[in-house]
Amino acid sequence: MIRSLHTIILFFAIAALIFSCARQPLPPPPPDHSSNEGRVGAAARDLLTDSVYQSVLIEIQYMEGFAPDSMAVRNTVHFIERYSHKPGGVRVVLQQIPTVRDTIYSVDELLTLERKYRAHYNDEDELALYLLYTNGVFVEASSLGYAYGATSAVIFGKNVLENSDALRRPSRTNLETKVLQHEVAHLMGLVNVGTPLQSDHKDNEHGKHCINKQCLMYYTTDIEESPSLVVRRKPVPVLDAACLADLRANGGR
Numbered sequence: 001m002i003r004s005l006h007t008i009i010l011f012f013a014i015a016a017l018i019f020s021c022a023r024q025p026l027p028p029p030p031p032d033h034s035s036n037e038g039r040v041g042a043a044a045r046d047l048l049t050d051s052v053y054q055s056v057l058i059e060i061q062y063m064e065g066f067a068p069d070s071m072a073v074r075n076t077v078h079f080i081e082r083y084s085h086k087p088g089g090v091r092v093v094l095q096q097i098p099t100v101r102d103t104i105y106s107v108d109e110l111l112t113l114e115r116k117y118r119a120h121y122n123d124e125d126e127l128a129l130y131l132l133y134t135n136g137v138f139v140e141a142s143s144l145g146y147a148y149g150a151t152s153a154v155i156f157g158k159n160v161l162e163n164s165d166a167l168r169r170p171s172r173t174n175l176e177t178k179v180l181q182h183e184v185a186h187l188m189g190l191v192n193v194g195t196p197l198q199s200d201h202k203d204n205e206h207g208k209h210c211i212n213k214q215c216l217m218y219y220t221t222d223i224e225e226s227p228s229l230v231v232r233r234k235p236v237p238v239l240d241a242a243c244l245a246d247l248r249a250n251g252g253r
C-alpha cells in the first residue's frame, strides 16, 4: 500500500513536471543566414542570376563622418543592374552606426560589427548585400576596400577620403565608385572565386584579381594620378572582356 501510494505520488510529480515543461514556450530557432554568409564568391550566382532572387537590396551602414558618396552609390546600383539579371531592381538602405574607437580592423572584428548591426538578410526573392563604411583602416593599412564574405564588403572611408579630391588624386566619386564596384565584382565571383575562368586572365600573384592593368579587377587602385591627367581625370575603369566573359558564363549579362 505504501509502495503504491509512492508510485501514485511519483506519477503525479512526473506528470506535473512534464506539463510544466510543455507550458514553457520553445525558444525561437536561430535565424538562418547561411545564404548570406560563407566565403567570398559563394553568392556569385545568386547575385548574377534571377533564378532565386529577382531583386537586390544594398544595406549600407557607416560610421560618423563616413557617409557614402551618393553618386558612387548610384554608380554601383547601375553596375549591378548592368551585369546582373535583376528584373525587380536594386534598392539601397542607409544607416549610421556608432563609431568604434579601435580603428584597425581585422576580418574577425568586421564580422563582429556586421553581426551586431546588419539588419537585412536574404528573403524569399531579394538578395541582401552588406556594405560597411568604417572610420578606420584594415590590418593591411593601404587597403581601400575588402570583400570579406559571400554578401559582405567593407570600405575604409578614411583611406578613400585621404586619397581623393586633392591635387593629383582622383575625385572622391571616382575613387569610391571604383572601390565599390571592384568589391561588388568580387561578390559576383571575380576573379575565379565562385565564377569560373573562361580564359587565362587570373593574376596568380595577387589572388582573385585580373592581369589586365586597365581592368576594374586589377589588384591595385592607382591612387597617384600622373600630372598630365590632373586636368582631365581618368574615368573609372570597367570590366575587361575576359572578366565580362566569366560573368556571362556564370549567368550574368
Ligand SMILES: [Zn+2]
Pocket (backbone or CB within 6 Å): 182, 186, 208, 209, 219
Ligand atoms: Zn580586389
Ligand SMILES: [Zn+2]
Pocket (backbone or CB within 6 Å): 201, 210, 211, 212, 215, 216, 217, 218, 239, 240, 241, 242, 243, 244
Ligand atoms: Zn579583367
